[in-house]
Amino acid sequence: MAAEPAVIDVRHLVKTYRMGEVEVRALNGVSLTIAAGDYVAVMGSSGSGKTTLMNILGLLDVPTQGSYLLDGLEVARLAPRELAELRNRKIGFVFQNFNLLPRTTALENVELPLLYRSISSRARHQRARDALARVGLADRHRHRPNQLSGGQQQRVAIARALVNEPRVILADEPTGNLDSVTGEEMMQVLTTLNERDGILIMLVTHEQDIARHARRRVHVRDGCIIADELLDGASPASLAAGAAQQEQRAGEGRAGGEGAPQGAGVVSPEPVPAERQAAAPPATPPAEAASSPSMPEMGT
Amino acid sequence: MNVWIALRVALRSLSKNTLRTALTALGVIIGVGAVIAMVSIGEGAKVSVQASIDRLGTNVIMAFAGSTMRGGAHGGVGSTSTLTDEDAAAIARECPAVQYVSPGVRRPAQVVYGNRNWSTNVNGNGHAYQYIRDWPMARGSFYTQRHEATAAKVAVVGATVVKNLFPDVDPVGVTLRISNIPFRVIGVLSEKGSNAFGQDQDDVVMIPYTTAQKRLMGITNISAILVSAKSSGQVQEAVRQITSVLRRRHRLQPGAPNDFFVRTQLEFSETASESNRIMTLLLGSIAAISLLVGGIGIMNIMLVSVTERTREIGIRMAVGAKRGDILLQFLIEAVVLSLLGGIIGVATGIATAKVITWLAGWPTLVGVQAILLAFGFAVLIGLFFGYYPARAASALNPIDALRYE
Ligand SMILES: Nc1ncnc2c1ncn2[C@@H]1O[C@H](COP(=O)(O)OP(=O)(O)OP(=O)(O)O)[C@@H](O)[C@H]1O
Numbered sequence: 279m280a281a282e283p284a285v286i287d288v289r290h291l292v293k294t295y296r297m298g299e300v301e302v303r304a305l306n307g308v309s310l311t312i313a314a315g316d317y318v319a320v321m322g323s324s325g326s327g328k329t330t331l332m333n334i335l336g337l338l339d340v341p342t343q344g345s346y347l348l349d350g351l352e353v354a355r356l357a358p359r360e361l362a363e364l365r366n367r368k369i370g371f372v373f374q375n376f377n378l379l380p381r382t383t384a385l386e387n388v389e390l391p392l393l394y395r396s397i398s399s400r401a402r403h404q405r406a407r408d409a410l411a412r413v414g415l416a417d418r419h420r421h422r423p424n425q426l427s428g429g430q431q432q433r434v435a436i437a438r439a440l441v442n443e444p445r446v447i448l449a450d451e452p453t454g455n456l457d458s459v460t461g462e463e464m465m466q467v468l469t470t471l472n473e474r475d476g477i478l479i480m481l482v483t484h485e486q487d488i489a490r491h492a493r494r495r496v497h498v499r500d501g502c503i504i505a506d507e508l509l510d511g512a513s514p515a516s517l518a519a520g521a522a523q524q525e526q527r528a529g530e531g532r533a534g535g536e537g538a539p540q541g542a543g544v545v546s547p548e549p550v551p552a553e554r555q556a557a558a559p560p561a562t563p564p565a566e567a568a569s570s571p572s573m574p575e576m577g578t
Numbered sequence: 579m580n581v582w583i584a585l586r587v588a589l590r591s592l593s594k595n596t597l598r599t600a601l602t603a604l605g606v607i608i609g610v611g612a613v614i615a616m617v618s619i620g621e622g623a624k625v626s627v628q629a630s631i632d633r634l635g636t637n638v639i640m641a642f643a644g645s646t647m648r649g650g651a652h653g654g655v656g657s658t659s660t661l662t663d664e665d666a667a668a669i670a671r672e673c674p675a676v677q678y679v680s681p682g683v684r685r686p687a688q689v690v691y692g693n694r695n696w697s698t699n700v701n702g703n704g705h706a707y708q709y710i711r712d713w714p715m716a717r718g719s720f721y722t723q724r725h726e727a728t729a730a731k732v733a734v735v736g737a738t739v740v741k742n743l744f745p746d747v748d749p750v751g752v753t754l755r756i757s758n759i760p761f762r763v764i765g766v767l768s769e770k771g772s773n774a775f776g777q778d779q780d781d782v783v784m785i786p787y788t789t790a791q792k793r794l795m796g797i798t799n800i801s802a803i804l805v806s807a808k809s810s811g812q813v814q815e816a817v818r819q820i821t822s823v824l825r826r827r828h829r830l831q832p833g834a835p836n837d838f839f840v841r842t843q844l845e846f847s848e849t850a851s852e853s854n855r856i857m858t859l860l861l862g863s864i865a866a867i868s869l870l871v872g873g874i875g876i877m878n879i880m881l882v883s884v885t886e887r888t889r890e891i892g893i894r895m896a897v898g899a900k901r902g903d904i905l906l907q908f909l910i911e912a913v914v915l916s917l918l919g920g921i922i923g924v925a926t927g928i929a930t931a932k933v934i935t936w937l938a939g940w941p942t943l944v945g946v947q948a949i950l951l952a953f954g955f956a957v958l959i960g961l962f963f964g965y966y967p968a969r970a971a972s973a974l975n976p977i978d979a980l981r982y983e
């Protein structure tokens with residue numbers, strides 16, 4: 279029923295951390311579908327489970343329960359090497375703290391994902407160079423992380439994430455360590471990747487100004503999605519599926535999740551017809567979207 | 579999984595972390611080098627002691643005056659004067675297994691030539707001494723039976739004496755004075771080096787034992803008899819014959835202890851190799867400690883870098899490295915490091931041994947066994963502690979590796 283097939287499709291995701299006697303439910307039944315080329319901002323107060331969700335979506339962590347279909351593949355059934363392959367090819371992950379290899383040049387850092395697939399060293403260099411150019415760092419090949427500003431380091435990290443032409447870029451607070459101007463630049467880079475290259479981008483942020491760039495916002499609280507809203511020309515299908523599963527969360531199986539009635543119980547701006555989404559959305563959503571009254575105030 | 583990729587990644591990583599690479603390699607180098615140097619000193623000493631004992635000749639027997647027990651008191655070697663030159667003559671006459679016999683007396687003395695003087699050992703030996711010790715002349719000749727019979731005032735000198743007394747004169751034919759008695763030098767002994775007990779054998783003036791007895795010391799007894807058996811197979815036979823001749827001549831009752839000692843070359847070797855065993859053991863334990871310290875050094879640096887490496891592993895896994903890629907990378911790193919350290923360590927150890935020989939003059943012998951042992955041990959430690967943390971880290975979820983602290 280979705281206009282585009284879902285790239286990310288998670289159902290009833292639960293993640294519990296056990297700390298001695300205490301059990302922390304970081305995710306408490308999250309269901310979410312995201313279509314190819316979507317641009318999603320995840321918001322929520324500290325400790326609400328955003329990072330946990332992103333790590334699972336990025337195949338860096340495994341859920342305690344629930345299913346995760348990535349491009350239709352059930353991730354839980356994949357062998358470690360297949361997961362590594364997916365991390366390598368399909369997903370680019372951008373960390374809040376960059377996670378670049380120290381004492382290693384920008385170019386080599388960007389080449390890192392390419393080292394784990396067979397590709398000639400000439401092609402590897404070329405692709406890494408191109409990726410650096412795409413994030414505006416063509417002149418910083420030889421710089422080491424400690425010779426780069428925070429914003430430049432994050433761009434290197436983005437270049438690394440996109441060097442393998444992934445379908446998905448997941449960014450956990452990519453601007454969290456950057457000042458607002460640099461953060462804005464970072465968002466321009468990501469937005470371009472989404473609009474020009476059609477890469478699905480999902481990012482976590484605490485800031486309205488950052489979230490403004492996305493077309494869809496997912497609000498998380500206490501390990502649950504409490505709101506899933508489309509800004510400026512969203513796909514109702516994607517939203518509907520998410521909302522339906524949301525409602526179903528307390529229930530058991532995933533059967534019927536897809537067929538559940540649309541628009542049940544979740545706050546969102548009035549659904550917009552699918553055709554509108556097909557038309558290229560503007561680079562920057564209208565400012566009103568950011569101050570939408572439907573948005574719950576998050577304790578950031 | 580591609581070995582070349584892993585190799586490239588490993589080498590890249592090693593060159594990125596030069597300090598860690600150097601420190602780890604240093605641990606291996608010190609461990610291996612110390613063991614090799616240490617063991618080579620021990621081995622060198624052992625071999626040189628053995629060689630100098632063997633140089634005495636395998637069929638040499640010595641009889642000393644002295645007894646283990648006399649009137650309730652221990653007497654040391656040479657502490658009594660029970661041996662005479664008649665005893666020596668009797669041994670030569672009556673023991674069929676004996677080839678040469680040389681009576682001996684010795685005493686340190688001041689030797690003077692011109693305005694130079696030198697304190698050395700003056701040894702009175704029989705003319706057969708040169709054959710028993712198989713000690714050729716460098717110049718001139720050894721004294722003869724005739725010199726011995728007439729107690730002639732002739733002397734042959736060792737290389738050390740030549741160096742100190744005759745630095746720029748040909749000693750053959752000159753006259754030197756021992757305790758103010760003039761002696762004509764008739765020969766120079768070839769250089770022999772130090773003996774099993776570290777004494778300089780070339781620091782000697784040899785004169786006929788008769789001359790030493792009559793003209794120098796005024797005694798009639800001798801302190802030792804040097805004997806050679808006809809062959810090394812007849813040494814024990816010769817010892818029996820010598821013992822029975824001496825006991826008979828000294829009129830010892832059956833059951834009475836000998837008032838002399840008879841020692842063979844073999845017994846000297848055994849004494850020497852016993853003390854060598856102790857020394858080797860000592861050096862070996864020092865070496866083992868060095869190896870252990872080197873090993874702990876390797877472990878230390880490897881474990882200290884685990885945090886950093888675990889994060890690195892997390893990053894690599896996050897961008898698509900498979901477990902096998904990680905393991906191969908770390909295995910190769912560990913192999914390269916340990917081999918590098920091991921090879922440099924072997925070179926360092928051998929060089930150290932050479933330097934010790936050069937500086938301290940100790941003989942050293944670099945043994946293959948020591949090299950293999952040190953190298954093998956250090957490389958194993960390097961491999962284990964380089965590889966094991968990576969194994970643990972690569973089993974984690976990428977996120978746990980990234981968060982490791
Ligand atoms: N490794 C862990 N072990 C135990 N508890 C954890 C672990 N990781 C996260 N948690 C807990 O899970 C909950 C969700 O954490 P998470 O990091 O997902 O929050 P977040 O939404 O990303 O917060 P922030 O905005 O501060 O980054 C928190 O209560 C946290 O304490």
Ligand SMILES: [Mg+2]
Nearest residue numbers: 328329330450
């Ligand atoms: Mg977080």
